[in-house]
Amino acid sequence: MYKDTLTNNLHKLVRQDPLVNEINGSIGVSLDDFDERIGDFAKQIDIDTATWSLPVYEKELGIITDISKPYVERRQQIISRLRGTSKIGAAELKLICDSYANGNVEIYLDHGIVVEFTSVFGIPSNIDD
Structure with missing residues (x-):
């Protein structure tokens, strides 16, 4: 060229x-x-397209690298960690949940914080992250 x-x-x-x-x-x-x-x-x-640089992000954020997880799940965990580094309220919690696939949620108070997953596909497969 x-x-x-x-x-x-x-x-x-x-x-x-x-x-x-x-x-x-x-x-x-x-x-x-x-x-x-x-x-x-x-x-x-760009975290949404990163591949070989994911371990760098994970190390910086204190996330244990698990190469057996797909890139998508690792990216979601990185994004949620980046979004959840400040004082947390309902809006911040919703942002964190929305960073995961099937992470559509409604958050309300009912004798504590209630997180209700509203996606028709259920809860995220990597909910433990």
Whole structure:
């Protein structure tokens, strides 16, 4: 991809030179690889698309890494931990629950805090998290 861009930016006479083509090819491959790596790194910054960076988030948040869990469950646990780091009330508790799949809840007081899961799919499979 970058090889063609580099070559097209050269004068017509220089484009035909085999040495210049080899150099452009080598530089182009390096730039293509660099673009892929930057793209992957950008995905790791967003928790919703992170894969190999999940252990970093888990370590920072004090979560024990369990690689047997699917990425989705690990991401949900990270998001809920990030949301639940301050003083908690009904709104904050709802935000934490909503970060899980099937985490739709209604929260009300009835001789204590009552959390009622309202999703038609039931409670989250990883409710212990």
